[in-house]
Amino acid sequence: MPRTAEQFEQLKGERRQALLGVARRVFARKGLAATKIGEIATEMGISYGLVYHYFPHKETLFAAAIEDALQAWETFFADVQRTPGTPWERLETVCTRMIQSVHEAPETLLLIVRALTEDEAPRAVRDALARYKRQCHEQVAGLIAEGQRTGDVASGAPMDIARAMMALIQGLAISRALDEHAPPLPIEVLLRLVRAPPAAGTRRRDPASRHRLART
Amino acid sequence: MPRTAEQFEQLKGERRQALLGVARRVFARKGLAATKIGEIATEMGISYGLVYHYFPHKETLFAAAIEDALQAWETFFADVQRTPGTPWERLETVCTRMIQSVHEAPETLLLIVRALTEDEAPRAVRDALARYKRQCHEQVAGLIAEGQRTGDVASGAPMDIARAMMALIQGLAISRALDEHAPPLPIEVLLRLVRAPPAAGTRRRDPASRHRLART
Amino acid sequence: MPRTAEQFEQLKGERRQALLGVARRVFARKGLAATKIGEIATEMGISYGLVYHYFPHKETLFAAAIEDALQAWETFFADVQRTPGTPWERLETVCTRMIQSVHEAPETLLLIVRALTEDEAPRAVRDALARYKRQCHEQVAGLIAEGQRTGDVASGAPMDIARAMMALIQGLAISRALDEHAPPLPIEVLLRLVRAPPAAGTRRRDPASRHRLART
Amino acid sequence: MPRTAEQFEQLKGERRQALLGVARRVFARKGLAATKIGEIATEMGISYGLVYHYFPHKETLFAAAIEDALQAWETFFADVQRTPGTPWERLETVCTRMIQSVHEAPETLLLIVRALTEDEAPRAVRDALARYKRQCHEQVAGLIAEGQRTGDVASGAPMDIARAMMALIQGLAISRALDEHAPPLPIEVLLRLVRAPPAAGTRRRDPASRHRLART
DNA sequence: TATGAATGAGCATTCATTCAT
DNA sequence: CATGAATGAATGCTCATTCAT
Secondary structure, eight states, X not given: OHHHHHHHHHHHHHHHHHHHHHHHHHHHHHOTTTOOHHHHHHHHTSOHHHHHHHOSSHHHHHHHHHHHHHHHHHHHHHHHHHOOSOHHHXXXXXXXXXXXXXXXXXXXXXXXXXXXTOTTOOHHHHHHHHHHHHHHHHHHHHHHHHHHXXXXXXXXXXXXXXXXXXXXXXXXXXXXXXXXXXXXXXXXXXXXXXXXOOOTTOOOOOGGGSOOOOOO | OHHHHHHHHHHHHHHHHHHHHHHHHHHHHHHHHXXXXXXXXXXXXXXXXXXXXHOSSHHHHHHHHHHHHHXXXXXXXXXXXXXXXXXXXXXXXXXXXXXXXXXXXXXXXXXXXXXXXXTTOOHHHHHHHHHHHHHHHHHHHHHHHHHHHHTOBOXXXXXXXXXXXXXXXXXXXXXXXHOTTOOOOOHHHXXXXXXXXXXXXXOOSOGGGSOOOOOO | XXXXXXXXXXXXXXXXXXXXXXXXXXXXXXXXHHOXXXXXXXXXXXXXXXXXXXXXXXXXXXXXXXXXHHHHHHHHHHXXXXXXXXXXXXXXXXXXXXXXXXXXXXXXXXXXXXXXXXTTOXXXXXXXXXXXXXXXXHHHHHHHHHHHHHTOBOOSOHHHHHHHHHHHXXXXXXXXXHOTTOOOOOHHHHHTTTBOOOOXXXXXXXXXXXXXXXXX | OHHHHHHHHHHHHHHHHXXXXXXXXXXXXXXXXXXXXHHHHHHHTSOXXXXXXXXXXXXXXHHHHHHHHHHHHHHHHHHXXXXXXXXXXXXHHHHHHHHHHHHHOHHHHHHHHHHHTOTTOOHHHHHHHHHHHHHHHHHHHHHHHHHHHHTOXXXXXXXXXXXXXXXXXXXXXXXXXXXXXXXXXXXXXXXXXXXXXXXXXXXXXXXXXXXXXXXX
16 A cells, blocks of 8 residues: 555654754753753644654754755755856845744744854764855855945945854844744845945935846 | 841841852853752862752842843843943943953853743743843944944934844854854944944044054 | 454453563563563564563563563473383483574573573562472482482482583573584583493493583 | 871771671661661661761762672682682582571671672662672682583583583572572582592592482 | 762653554 | 554653752
8 A cells, every 4th residue: 555655654744844843942942951842742733742743852852943944045045046147146145035934934034043052063963054154155145245346235244244154133033032023134234244335426216226136 | 146147147148149150150051950959069169969059949049140141131121221431432442341251151141042032931030031131132222323323323213223232242152152252243344233334524622532443 | 252252362361472572582582680571562463562461571571571581491301200211211301402402592591591590570570480490400310310210320318410411501501602613522422421330341221321422 | 196087087987897796787688779878877786877988879889889799709719719729629518618608697698789789889880790690600610610521510511510500600699589498409419510420430539429419 | 168968859861562554 | 464554652862950068
């Protein structure tokens, strides 16, 4: 009965995913040490014993939830990579979507912050986080550098600006996670970190319409 | 022997302060739940039993460490309040000192982040944090509003800009706390969140303060 | 379909026996408390749930495995009982077969040792073990007493000698179970516990059976 | 206050020893897996938590109890080594004391048997046991070989005879541990494993040492 | 004060057992 | 019959807290 077996497998996979989702939320809210497996189980509507059918240890579940959250961001950046448009347009997209993401699912970033500040994270998690961080910064810094070439982005070390943006986003995620009534930050504020000041004596038109340069 | 008693009192006060400092560091590094009283004691060079002479519970110590950390920020803002100068100058000072603070003592802000994200913080801590947050935002927003009136600060809801600045600072504190080799963020990057774009044909009061993005 | 039902019954019986065999081995190796039902199931090639079709509890399976092992020894002694020959010949046979048994299937005796040393064995097991022990000792003591009457066995309380023999055999089973390279003990060594010293100036009936200690 | 510190240390050492004694008894009775730390604590009259002040894990305590038990036997054999007298006399001493030991403190040997049959013993325990076993066998085999040279011990591979003796002793320990009313085995029965048969027309050095099968 | 032995609530984890499929 | 998901009692272990010295 391959069908049944398949279905079982699929069901198991779905359960696992659902568990990861719940775990992400709970771990984000309370952190690794303060989260009791029973809480996740209860929130999931299963017995605590069953959690161990899917993940052998609390740490494993934590790590898996992290990987899951990081995956979301890696996917996000891969998307950005493929997005067409001028550097400035793409920066706008990145900012818009990051702010949107922070507003709609702050627990994902909060969980990442938890993982970052976890003093005893296992190596695998540590490595994944380092990779994530590098990727974020390099992607954004890359866009910034391009934007500087087209004159849309203010001067300054691209990496510094990228760091600032990511720090801002992480900080926002924390605020948002703590206050569900917090309104989303206007994208314009975030964009100020990158927007080039208008060149003296020049009337800026729609900056988006400038210099549509291909990207390397 | 009033002298001896006094000395005792003073010694106790000093010890208490030292303990708070150690606790701040350890709690910042590991969080409330993951910190063992014994670790703080060891780092302090005393027995774990002695910690209970100064603070009756772990939570009490945590709360005290938080208060201590918040105090530093409240003092900081009170200073700013009293600082003379144009709004822009004061904003510059604020930014400079915040970035300096993040660079030199990131654990203070990290501890505050820990406290903010602590799901089961006691009411006292919660209130203190809310007060701190409100104060930060209001102070900075106030400066921004003033700056907008003088034309030095870009338009936009002052509170949004203040939120962004504080989020950025908190995010930086996290990064810095995790990486002791991270260089300080150039103040200019932070100032971009507030700096008004040059109005065509307008003289700015402090043109010299611009274009300080230098960092190797 | 009586045929099918019969076959089912037979299949079930065979499975049950096979399960007992596996259980005997696993329980002998790890003991009751340390054995997981899943291990037996895995070693048997079935799912752990299926074990419960044959035995309702782990303890039941353990008890059944013990009974099975004891049965083997009771059969052995019943055989001895029926074996013709002089007492001495039968003693030789007993020793030979016990040593052979220990060498070839030490897990049977090891399981019995496990059962003996099980602090919380159920009454049924306890009784069966007591019966087994009594039977062993009485059978061997009986043979020894007969042998003493024919002058082939050294003097001494038959029960003491029987105890010593059985202790030696159990001890050997332990060694053997732990070391699959251990050679079998020369029967002659075991026989020394019973062999009568040569009476001065007397011809023994079976001098050939002596002095067979050779093993390099 | 060096005195106090010393006393503390000593007290701690004594407690540790007492705990080892209790652990030896309980582990011998129930085995590693079936023993609950709480049982040992209760039998010791302390809380289960306190056990962990002396030994970090159940396995560690088990291992320490084993080492302790093995130590006793190593001391025993070291004694034998230094004992003066003919090989035969020393063999008699060994047998007497082993039987006495089995009778008075069977739990020591039973614990060793538990350790031997423990499937998942840590390496340290495994090594200690192997050392113990080798030492036992070599010591006894050495005495036997000497005895054979003086003509007091029957011929045969000394190692086989030693194995038989140790197996017998271990088997006895099990019986004795299970039945506190079991009488000690007459030493003469054990000695039969080694005693040389009287050579026709020869005077033995120590005729008096024979025929001591009496048991009260 | 200062120490660390002592206690026990609390939580992670295991695993026998049940039962829907 | 077979499977393995599901449950929860049981137990190892941790650590905040107390307290005798």
